[in-house]
Amino acid sequence: MVENLGGLQDIIKPGGSVAIKVNLTGGASVQPPPGRSLTEAYATHPEVVRALGMVLRQTGAGQLYIVEAWGMDAFAVYGYEPVAQELGAELVDLNVEAPFSDFIVMLVGGGAFVYESFPLNRTLERVDTFISVAKMKCHYNTGVTLSLKNQIGCTPERFYHVEGNLAPRAAMHGSAEESVTRVPGVIVDINRANPIDFALIDGIMTVEGGEGPWIASVAPVSPGLLVAGKNPVCTDAVASAAMGFDPTTEWPTTPFLHGHNHLTLARTMGLGTNVIDEIEIRGVPIAEARFPFKPATG
Numbered sequence: 429m430v431e432n433l434g435g436l437q438d439i440i441k442p443g444g445s446v447a448i449k450v451n452l453t454g455g456a457s458v459q460p461p462p463g464r465s466l467t468e469a470y471a472t473h474p475e476v477v478r479a480l481g482m483v484l485r486q487t488g489a490g491q492l493y494i495v496e497a498w499g500m501d502a503f504a505v506y507g508y509e510p511v512a513q514e515l516g517a518e519l520v521d522l523n524v525e526a527p528f529s530d531f532i533v534m535l536v537g538g539g540a541f542v543y544e545s546f547p548l549n550r551t552l553e554r555v556d557t558f559i560s561v562a563k564m565k566c567h568y569n570t571g572v573t574l575s576l577k578n579q580i581g582c583t584p585e586r587f588y589h590v591e592g593n594l595a596p597r598a599a600m601h602g603s604a605e606e607s608v609t610r611v612p613g614v615i616v617d618i619n620r621a622n623p624i625d626f627a628l629i630d631g632i633m634t635v636e637g638g639e640g641p642w643i644a645s646v647a648p649v650s651p652g653l654l655v656a657g658k659n660p661v662c663t664d665a666v667a668s669a670a671m672g673f674d675p676t677t678e679w680p681t682t683p684f685l686h687g688h689n690h691l692t693l694a695r696t697m698g699l700g701t702n703v704i705d706e707i708e709i710r711g712v713p714i715a716e717a718r719f720p721f722k723p724a725t726g
Contacts, residue, residue, distance in 0.1 A: 429656050432710040436487045439625045439658065443490040444556035448477060448517075451563045451578050453640045455498035456505040461641065464648050467506055468633040470640050472561050474511040476630045476654070480561065481515035492517035493551055497581050499523060522549045523584050531584065534621040539697070541613025542600075546621050547587055560624045560660060564631030564653065564667055567639045568724040569601065569611045571684035572671065574664040575627035576694060579618045608679065612690035616697055619660065623699075627663040629655040631670070631719075638724040645726060651719035661700025662707045665691055672720030675702040683723040 430436060440446065450472040460466045467473040481492055494508060494517050503509060503519045512519050525531055531547040552558065560575040567573035583597065590598035602610045631653035637645035653670055657663030665675035668691070673683045675691050691702035701707060704714070 429654060429711060430483050433656060433658060436483065436626065439557050440484060440487045440489050441556050442488040444488075445491040445493070445554065446484055446489050446557045446559060447493045447495050447520075447552055447555040448480065448559045448561055449578055449582060450477060450494060450496050450508070450561050451573075451581060452496045452498045452502045452506050453563070454642075456501040458641060461635070461646070461648050464633070469635050469648055470563065470565070471506050472563050472630050473632065474507045476628065476632070477508070477561055478511045478514065480559070480628060481511070481517060485515070489557075493520050493555065494518070495520045495522050495549070495551060495582070497522035497584060520549060520551050522552070522582050523586070525549065527551075536617045536621045540617050540620075541693070542610055543614060543617050546583055546618055548582055548622065549584070552582060552622055557625045558622060559626045559628065561628045561630065564629050564634050564651065564655070564671065565639050566637060566671075566683055566721055566724040568643050568726060569607055569687050570615065570690055571687065571723070572664065572668050572673065572691075573639050574629055574667050575624055575660040576615050576619050576664055576690060579622060579624070580615065582618065582622060608687050612688045612693050615690040616693050616699070619694065619699060620697065624660040625658070627655075627657055627660040629653075629663065629667045631655060631667065636721040643724055643726065645722065645724055647722070649719070649721065651721075653717055653719060659700040661691060661694045661702055665700075665702035665704060666707060666709060666714065668702075669704055669714050670717045670719065672718055673723075675704065683721075685723055685725065
C-alpha cells in the first residue's frame with residue numbers, strides 16, 4: 429500500500445521524529461463484545477501500528493512516539509507495550525504534560541468554527557511528521573470516525589470537561605442541538621491546528637453501527653480493509669465510500685444522521701476533497717472493496 433502511494437520519503441525526514449496517533453476508544457475500562465478483543469472491535473489494532481512502524485524505520489525515521497489521550501493504562505490493556513518496545517517507540521499520554529512541564533497552545537488560524545486554539549502535549553509540536561492511525565467505524569455524532577475524527581483524542585480532557593457531565597470532552601459537544609454543528613466544527617479546527625501528514629485506517633476487524641459499546645446499534649464486522657493516503661480528507665472520503673456511504677451527503681442523510689458532514693466542512697476550508705471523482709485511487713477499486721456498514725442510529 430505504501431509503495432502504491434509512492435513511498436513515505438516525502439513526509440519522513442532522515443532521522444526525523446514521528447508521532448503515531450492511535451484510537452483507543454473509551455480507554456482501559458471498555459469491555460469487548462462477545463468473541464472479539466478490544467482491538468478487533470473498537471480500537472486501532474497494535475499489529476497495524478507495528479507494521480507501519482517497521483515501514484517508518486525502513487524509510488529512515490528516527491524517534492517514534494505512539495500517542496493517545498486515554499491514560500498509560502490504556503496502552504497496556506490494548507497491547508501496545510510490546511509493540512512499542514519492539515519498535516523502540518515511546519508511549520505518550522496526551523492527557524498530561526509529561527514529559528514536558530506544560531502544554532503548548534497550537535493555533536487554528538483565521539476562520540475557526542469553534543476553538544481558535546488547542547492546548548496540546550508538546551510532543552505534537554516537536555515531531556517532524558504526524559500520522560493518524562484510526563479505526564474504520566461509524567459514529568453517532570459525526571457519521572463516520574476515521575483519521576480526521578481521531579484527532580479529537582489528541583486534546584487533554586481536563587480542558588473540555590463539563591461539571592456534572594460524565595461524557596469525555598463534553599464541552600466539545602455542547603447541547604444535543606449544538607452538537608449538530610459544533611462537533612464537525614471542532615474536528616476541522618483541530619485538524620487545522622495539527623495537520624495530518626499521513627492517514628492509515630484499520631478496517632480489518634471492527635464494528636458497525638457506532639463507535640463503542642455505549643451505542644446500542646454497535647455490532648462486530650470483518651471488512652478486511654486497510655485504507656491509507658497522504659491527504660486525510662481524501663483518505664476518509666475513500667474509506668467512507670468503502671463503507672457504503674456517500675462521503676458528500678449532508679445531515680440528516682446517512683451516515684450523517686446527527687451532525688453535519690465534517691468532510692465537506694474540511695473541503696470548504698481547503699484541507700482536501702471528499703468528492704470521489706476528484707481523488708486518485710490506487711490499489712483495489714472501491715467497487716471491489718465496498719463493505720456496507722450500518723450507520724449509528726443509537
